[in-house]
Amino acid sequence: MTAILEATDVHKSFGPTHALAGAHMSVSPGEVLAIMGPSGSGKSTLLHCAAGILPADSGRIMYGGRDLTAMSDGERSQLRRSEFGFVFQFGQLVPELTCLENVALPLRMNGVKRREAERRAAQWLERLEIGDVTKKRPGEVSGGQGQRVAVSRALAIEPRVVFADEPTGALDSLNGEQVMTLLTKAAKESGAAVVLVTHEARVAAYSDREIVVRDGKTRAPEFAV
Numbered sequence: 001m002t003a004i005l006e007a008t009d010v011h012k013s014f015g016p017t018h019a020l021a022g023a024h025m026s027v028s029p030g031e032v033l034a035i036m037g038p039s040g041s042g043k044s045t046l047l048h049c050a051a052g053i054l055p056a057d058s059g060r061i062m063y064g065g066r067d068l069t070a071m072s073d074g075e076r077s078q079l080r081r082s083e084f085g086f087v088f089q090f091g092q093l094v095p096e097l098t099c100l101e102n103v104a105l106p107l108r109m110n111g112v113k114r115r116e117a118e119r120r121a122a123q124w125l126e127r128l129e130i131g132d133v134t135k136k137r138p139g140e141v142s143g144g145q146g147q148r149v150a151v152s153r154a155l156a157i158e159p160r161v162v163f164a165d166e167p168t169g170a171l172d173s174l175n176g177e178q179v180m181t182l183l184t185k186a187a188k189e190s191g192a193a194v195v196l197v198t199h200e201a202r203v204a205a206y207s208d209r210e211i212v213v214r215d216g217k218t219r220a221p222e223f224a225v
């Protein structure tokens with residue numbers, strides 16, 4: 001299938017650190033891609049560049065036929081808001097809002113009216129099997145429940161690509177497995193592509209395909225030593 005997102009020969013430095021030195025990745029609709037590799041190898045930097053959060057120094061990032069690197073900051077943030085979903089390891093929920101309001105927030109930012117946004121948010125919380133947390137604030141739910149709220153929030157806008165950076169990094173293995181099962185199932189059902197950064201093989205096992213980053217360069221795992 002044609003890739004929805006494709007990064008080619010991406011370079012990115014932070015001062016003297018060459019975080020990416022010729023990285024490639026591509027993901028198709030409905031596909032779960034795992035980006036693996038040791039700590040500091042450049043996995044998160046590749047995800048951030050591919051999602052248009054960080055500007056690459058050079059290389060090409062094509063999303064649905066458009067070059068992300070040629071877009072204005074405004075166009076890129078509009079794209080992130082309306083077509084990309086994000087799940088990170090920590091601290092992504094707004095502590096003052098209820099779980100329901102957290103999930104409804106990206107919909108509200110895309111112009112959906114409050115009542116409709118909260119109706120859809122409640123459906124997502126049900127799908128992620130946490131319908132009972134709607135009125136609670138993030139500080140009042142468990143780590144596993146909080147991560148499911150984060151997944152609900154990422155999926156609520158029905159994104160075409162979900163970027164997940166160590167989404168289970170702060171969870172025990174049972175909660176981690178549940179979050180990965182629900183995330184990949186919900187993404188598959190909606191035809192979204194998933195770009196998953198992890199250094200754990202048991203998390204990467206949920207992917208359809210893996211690439212490995214070493215010293216800022218990517219390769220398929222069979223070539224990695």
Ligand SMILES: Nc1ncnc2c1ncn2[C@@H]1O[C@H](COP(=O)(O)OP(=O)(O)OP(=O)(O)O)[C@@H](O)[C@H]1O
Pocket residue numbers: 014017018019037038039040041042043044045046199
């Ligand atoms: N904002 C930044 N400023 C300076 N250096 C950075 C920044 N972000 C990343 N780096 C450096 O770039 C390199 C790649 O970092 P990156 O976070 O992409 O690695 P990673 O593979 O995701 O690591 P980890 O698994 O530990 O999260 C590292 O040497 C890191 O220290």
